[in-house]
Amino acid sequence: MSAVGEWRPTLPAGPPMQSGGGKRSSPLEWRWIDRLALAFAWCAGIGLCVIAAAIVGYMAYRGIEYLRPQLLVQRPSISTSQSGSGGFRDALIGTGVLTLIGIVLAVPLAVGGAIWIAEYGRPTWLARMVESAIEMVAGTPDIVIALFGLSIFQLGLLAPFSFKAAGGGVFGKSYFAAGAMMSLIALPPMFTATRDGLQAVPAHMREAAFALGKTRIATIRRVLLPSVRSNIATGVTLGVSRIIGDTAIIVLLLGDSLRIDPQGSVPGLSVLRGTGSTLTSYVYNNSPAGEGSAPQKAYAAAFVLLIFVLVLNLIVDRIGRSQADTTGMTVAGAIV
Amino acid sequence: MLERLRRPWPDIRAERTLGAVSFLVCALVVAMVVFVGIQAWPIFEHNGLSWFGGGGNLGRQLADMQNTTQHPPPSAYYMRAWPLIYGTIITTVPAVVLGLAIAIFSSIFIIELAPMRLRRVAIPVIRLLASVPSVIYGLIGILVLVPFVGNDLISTAQKESVQNVVELTGAGLSVTVVILTVMITPIMVALICEALVSVPNSWREGAVALGVNPLRAMLAVTLRAARPAIVAAAVLATARALGEAIMISMVSGSSSFVPKPIDGLVFFFEPLRTLASSIVNYNEGIGAPALGSALYAWALLLLFSAFVLSVAGYLIKLPLRKYQVRG
Numbered sequence: 244m245s246a247v248g249e250w251r252p253t254l255p256a257g258p259p260m261q262s263g264g265g266k267r268s269s270p271l272e273w274r275w276i277d278r279l280a281l282a283f284a285w286c287a288g289i290g291l292c293v294i295a296a297a298i299v300g301y302m303a304y305r306g307i308e309y310l311r312p313q314l315l316v317q318r319p320s321i322s323t324s325q326s327g328s329g330g331f332r333d334a335l336i337g338t339g340v341l342t343l344i345g346i347v348l349a350v351p352l353a354v355g356g357a358i359w360i361a362e363y364g365r366p367t368w369l370a371r372m373v374e375s376a377i378e379m380v381a382g383t384p385d386i387v388i389a390l391f392g393l394s395i396f397q398l399g400l401l402a403p404f405s406f407k408a409a410g411g412g413v414f415g416k417s418y419f420a421a422g423a424m425m426s427l428i429a430l431p432p433m434f435t436a437t438r439d440g441l442q443a444v445p446a447h448m449r450e451a452a453f454a455l456g457k458t459r460i461a462t463i464r465r466v467l468l469p470s471v472r473s474n475i476a477t478g479v480t481l482g483v484s485r486i487i488g489d490t491a492i493i494v495l496l497l498g499d500s501l502r503i504d505p506q507g508s509v510p511g512l513s514v515l516r517g518t519g520s521t522l523t524s525y526v527y528n529n530s531p532a533g534e535g536s537a538p539q540k541a542y543a544a545a546f547v548l549l550i551f552v553l554v555l556n557l558i559v560d561r562i563g564r565s566q567a568d569t570t571g572m573t574v575a576g577a578i579v
Numbered sequence: 580m581l582e583r584l585r586r587p588w589p590d591i592r593a594e595r596t597l598g599a600v601s602f603l604v605c606a607l608v609v610a611m612v613v614f615v616g617i618q619a620w621p622i623f624e625h626n627g628l629s630w631f632g633g634g635g636n637l638g639r640q641l642a643d644m645q646n647t648t649q650h651p652p653p654s655a656y657y658m659r660a661w662p663l664i665y666g667t668i669i670t671t672v673p674a675v676v677l678g679l680a681i682a683i684f685s686s687i688f689i690i691e692l693a694p695m696r697l698r699r700v701a702i703p704v705i706r707l708l709a710s711v712p713s714v715i716y717g718l719i720g721i722l723v724l725v726p727f728v729g730n731d732l733i734s735t736a737q738k739e740s741v742q743n744v745v746e747l748t749g750a751g752l753s754v755t756v757v758i759l760t761v762m763i764t765p766i767m768v769a770l771i772c773e774a775l776v777s778v779p780n781s782w783r784e785g786a787v788a789l790g791v792n793p794l795r796a797m798l799a800v801t802l803r804a805a806r807p808a809i810v811a812a813a814v815l816a817t818a819r820a821l822g823e824a825i826m827i828s829m830v831s832g833s834s835s836f837v838p839k840p841i842d843g844l845v846f847f848f849e850p851l852r853t854l855a856s857s858i859v860n861y862n863e864g865i866g867a868p869a870l871g872s873a874l875y876a877w878a879l880l881l882l883f884s885a886f887v888l889s890v891a892g893y894l895i896k897l898p899l900r901k902y903q904v905r906g
Contacts, residue, residue, distance in 0.1 A: 273794070277792060288685040290685075291701075291764065292697075292705075295705065356604050358597055362597075369602065373602070373605055375889075376604050382892075384855055384881050387885075390858065390875060394614045394618050463593075530721055548712060548714075555710075556710060560706075
């Protein structure tokens, strides 16, 4: 060790070093292809930021132009003019209901699966299968998940959960059906965040708990889960932002009606069985692509949606930063 | 009963419960493949592998399917999906290639060139861009870009040259590719940045010490080491682009027309349809058995491509472990 420390390089006696060898080379002296690459890198990086700023800025401009407070509390109604078609209260409630169902269904699956993978994971073949299954779900397009939902909720067994037509035909469309499929969308980020958190917990924490005579499951409940709380929070936030941003599942599994249309007489349950809308389907249906063309309403709802996404992004950032401060761990999977 | 649940669980029960939960996830995926497969089966039964081929007018075939009764004759299942597959390819491939080039250079910019202050803004901004819902991209596309392209970029002469075949409104290939690129680039940037950061700094410093300029060192050393992560990012982006349904159904013009490169410049403005966007367009007709089966067949093809891509992504990530780079 000391021999390395005391070693001094001796400069060979030769021609003096070239002038400028010590300072950073200036791009002006580079070859033209390098300068081109440099210029392209600057353009690409700044361009991407400008595009993001333009999208947010434009949506904010249009949103503030068209968003009125009463839009948030009025129910949508059918009208040919944009002034008479009401607001998007039902869509806001719909987004809330779906997020709730999706998260309630997804959290036990994701967290339980992640604990099992990280702490037990035996037999190995099953563990590998579970991991690839999650990756498969993550890679499946949401439209395919929506069609899957449509096919299972049309089955006789699950028919009570969904909307029935007057003639008794089952359409497989309801808040519950959409929420159940939303839980599949939210599953992968939650699973990944929790698993990565558990794997990053140092082994000595588990060993200390075992040495105190705690069982495995008690260690998980009292030591590991509290220490990965922020990872789970990140996963849930990412899951929520997936759910509120998803359109394909809503368009297929919730139908076209903008108003919440309860089925049956039991309060609460009737909403779950009924059809309705969410912010995304409200935007979709009010854009020229949907049934009613009301771009002003679409802009206003899209602005609200974008604010939700922004806030969720900020929350993820905040959690990640506070966690990096306290533990030095980074939140993995925070982006995709 | 409740009392038993409240007491501390024995380890073996906890392990079994958690294992069962994990198994449920597997079962869900298997159920998904099985259900979509069952519903798609009639189409493949009646068309065989020539389903992938071209022929006939797809729009008319689909309209015929929609008009059949509850028990359609086998002839009602006739369809050829090539226009949709072709539409998917000509939107996905350019978007991924374009996006990859932009993503590589902008990650170099973020990691190496950007001043600290800009970098601190750029990363959250790109993360935000990755999480903007697709319906917002679609809304901007259909209300801003489509009218712009339709009114300002396409000349009247161009519109007249193809007016007997198809109407050019602006919605079409070019708008779709542009928005798709904007949608998938941030995902790639995020993954590539992560990989570039995890390549040991000393490697690049070694190259700089040998007199290579910093950018070239980045390109030749760091980027080279992160190559598998770049391919993995491209694979993930491809999966996203393939499955994008809502945005494409809003801005692609949703016509069963097949853009032909032989039309010259007009090619870029011609409307099209992809596998995923057609499912959205025809979701009302799912009650008709023949058309419903067709929708599930498209979904099955998407599911299969997603599976292939996810296997490819896994295989590509393997050599990454050599460098302890996480992808």
